Each structure stands twice: as C-alpha cells, then as structure tokens.
Amino acid sequence: MAEVGFLGLGIMGKAMAMNLLRHGFKVTVWNRTLSRCDELVEHGASVGETPAAVIKKCKYTIAILSDPAAALSVVFDKDGILEEICSGKGYIDMSTVDADTSSKISEAIASKGGYFLEAPVSGSKKPAEDGQLVILAAGEKALYEEALPAFDVLGKKSFFLGKVGNGAKMKLVVNMIMGSMVNAFSEGLVLADKSGLNPQTLLDVLDLGGIANPMFRMKGPTMIQNNYSPAFPLKHQQKDMRLALALGDENAVSMPVAAAANEAFKKARSVGLGDLDFSAVYEIVKVAGGSS
Ligand SMILES: NC(=O)C1=CN([C@@H]2O[C@H](COP(=O)(O)OP(=O)(O)OC[C@H]3O[C@@H](n4cnc5c(N)ncnc54)[C@H](OP(=O)(O)O)[C@@H]3O)[C@@H](O)[C@H]2O)C=CC1
Numbered sequence: 001m002a003e004v005g006f007l008g009l010g011i012m013g014k015a016m017a018m019n020l021l022r023h024g025f026k027v028t029v030w031n032r033t034l035s036r037c038d039e040l041v042e043h044g045a046s047v048g049e050t051p052a053a054v055i056k057k058c059k060y061t062i063a064i065l066s067d068p069a070a071a072l073s074v075v076f077d078k079d080g081i082l083e084e085i086c087s088g089k090g091y092i093d094m095s096t097v098d099a100d101t102s103s104k105i106s107e108a109i110a111s112k113g114g115y116f117l118e119a120p121v122s123g124s125k126k127p128a129e130d131g132q133l134v135i136l137a138a139g140e141k142a143l144y145e146e147a148l149p150a151f152d153v154l155g156k157k158s159f160f161l162g163k164v165g166n167g168a169k170m171k172l173v174v175n176m177i178m179g180s181m182v183n184a185f186s187e188g189l190v191l192a193d194k195s196g197l198n199p200q201t202l203l204d205v206l207d208l209g210g211i212a213n214p215m216f217r218m219k220g221p222t223m224i225q226n227n228y229s230p231a232f233p234l235k236h237q238q239k240d241m242r243l244a245l246a247l248g249d250e251n252a253v254s255m256p257v258a259a260a261a262n263e264a265f266k267k268a269r270s271v272g273l274g275d276l277d278f279s280a281v282y283e284i285v286k287v288a289g290g291s292s
C-alpha cells in the first residue's frame with residue numbers, strides 16, 4: 001500500500017490518522033507542534049520534519065488544519081507543500097475553509113503539475129474516531145478515485161461535488177445551519193428552565209418528535225451539565241459562521257438567523273470560551289436570557 005501523508009494532528013487529524021493506521025495504511029505525519037506526532041508514532045506512523053518532506057515521501061497527502069490562514073501557510077510558506085509537489089503527486093485539504101482559499105491552493109498546486117482535491121468533512125470527533133465522517137470532495141476526480149480507499153476508512157459516505165469550491169461551500173452551508181440550530185436549541189433549554197420545566201424532559205420530548213437529531217441527542221445531556229469538553233471547538237464554529245455569512249454576502253442571500261447566531265459565537269469567543277465545545281454558546285444564551 002502506498003504511503004499516505006497526513007498534516008495536522010488536532011482533534012480531527014489525530015483521530016483520522018489513527019484510523020488510517022488501524023486499517024493498515026502506511027502514514028507519514030507532520031504537525032506544527034511536532035510533539036503531537038509522538039502518539040501516532042507509537043501506533044506505527046513515520047514523521048516528516050516539514051510539510052515539504054511529507055509531500056516528497058508520499059504519493060498523496062491529506063491535511064486537516066484550523067482555518068484559511070493555516071491552510072494557506074502549509075502550502076505557501078517556507079518548507080511548505082509547493083516546494084515538493086509535482087506531477088504525479090496529490091494534495092487533499094480536508095480543513096473547513098472558504099472557496100477562495102481552496103481555489104488559491106488549487107491553482108498553486110496545478111502550476112507545479114500536482115493534483116488537488118478539497119474534501120471537508122461533516123461529523124465531529126466521535127465520527128472521526130469511528131470512521132463515520134461524511135466527505136464533501138471537489139476538484140481533481142482522478143485524485144478522488146485514488147483516495148477512495150482512504151475515504152472509505154475515514155467516512156461512511158463520500159460525495160464528489162465537481163469543481164473546487166463546491167466542497168467548501170457545501171460544508172459552510174451545513175455548518176451555518178448547525179450553528180443556528182445550536183443557538184435555537186440553547187434558547188429552548190433556557191426557556192424550558194425559566195418557565196419551570198425540566199430541561200431533561202425537554203430533551204426526551206424533542207428526541208421523540210420530528211426535530212429529533214443526533215446533535216441535540218449528543219450535546220443536550222452535556223449542555224445541561226455545563227460540560228463543554230471540546231469535540232468541535234467554538235472558535236472553529238465561529239470561523240465557519242463568518243465564512244458562511246461572507247458566502248451569503250457574495251450571493252446577496254439575507255441570513256438574519258445565522259447573523260444572530262454568529263454574534264452569540266463572537267460573544268462567546270470574546271469571553272474566553274473559544275477553545276470549549278461549540279455548544280458552550282449555551283452560556284451566552286443563558287446570560288442573554290436572564291439565567292446565570
Ligand atoms: N472538531 C470537529 O468536530 C470538526 C472540525 N472540522 C474542521 O477541521 C479543521 C480542524 O479542526 P480540529 O481538528 O477540531 O482543530 P484543532 O484546533 O484541534 O486542530 C487544529 C490543527 O491545525 C494546526 N494549525 C493551526 N494553525 C496552524 C498553522 N498556522 N500552521 C500549521 N498548522 C496549524 C494545529 O497545529 P498545532 O497542534 O501546532 O496547534 C492543529 O494540528 C478545522 O478547519 C475545523 O473547522 C471539521 C469537522 C468537524
């Protein structure tokens with residue numbers, strides 16, 4: 001089996017690279033904070049000293065990094081991907097970024113003769129650990145087909161959405177909906193509590209009705225215990241709301257619900273909740289709703 005490169009060992013990257021190793025892939029990893037590679041090495045990974053070194057060694061390389069600045073940095077900065085990408089090599093960016101960022105990366109890689117695929121994912125820490133992500137790929141179809149054995153390990157379903165940008169846009173639309181939902185859900189929990197209802201009973205009622213969903217089911221119990229151990233960091237959800245709102249601006253789509261949700265996430269970041277799970281926006285909604 002060909003060696004797969006993997007850049008970025010945060011919450012998602014660590015789980016995904018571990019999964020590839022567990023399924024017999026040979027994986028060479030890199031992370032900006034190199035010590036985060038140690039655990040992967042214990043499970044059989046090799047380490048590349050730089051993104052360029054990983055690209056040099058591997059037929060194709062996957063990355064999953066925080067945000068557009070990080071995604072651009074590993075490509076364009078010193079020791080970055082552009083130094084070694086060439087004909088026959090592929091680069092797959094699974095970070096959640098905007099279409100513009102993806103297009104810049106795609107064009108730069110094409111100018112060196114390499115192949116590019118964007119492939120952001122739906123699903124969080126647990127689906128990443130369980131290989132149950134939903135992969136939203138777009139770009140070079142041949143690279144998509146080459147990476148399918150890896151995608152089949154990482155995810156439960158892969159979509160090929162056509163030209164570069166479509167994967168990024170799909171991911172932002174999905175996360176815009178999710179960010180608005182968690183705000184509405186938080187308001188519901190506050191309203192139930194303030195009007196004398198048991199929030200746990202609200203969760204039970206919701207779960208039996210037409211708006212039952214895995215997010216309410218997973219986050220509800222931890223939210224009512226004020227437990228925000230991060231699966232999806234709030235700072236990333238706010239980044240996604242910001243990028244989705246920019247996509248709305250470009251397309252003249254009015255999104256007052258998403259804009260209000262974004263304000264709550266920004267407020268949460270401003271009071272230091274950015275590294276907690278995105279469901280910690282509940283704390284902001286509680287204060288706005290007069291709860292402590
Ligand atoms: N967590 C989730 O549930 C999901 C997250 N996503 C998306 O996946 C991406 C990663 O998320 P997640 O794993 O949660 O994030 P984390 O914050 O846990 O990890 C971020 C990763 O990006 C690296 N990084 C940050 N800045 C730079 C930089 N300038 N140069 C190089 N590397 C950098 C970090 O390195 P270092 O260790 O050195 O800080 C780390 O490896 C994000 O785009 C997020 O929106 C998508 C679906 C679900």
Ligand SMILES: O=CCCC(=O)O
Binds near residue numbers: 096121124232
């Ligand atoms: O981008 C993060 C998505 C988290 C999720 O789908 O639960």
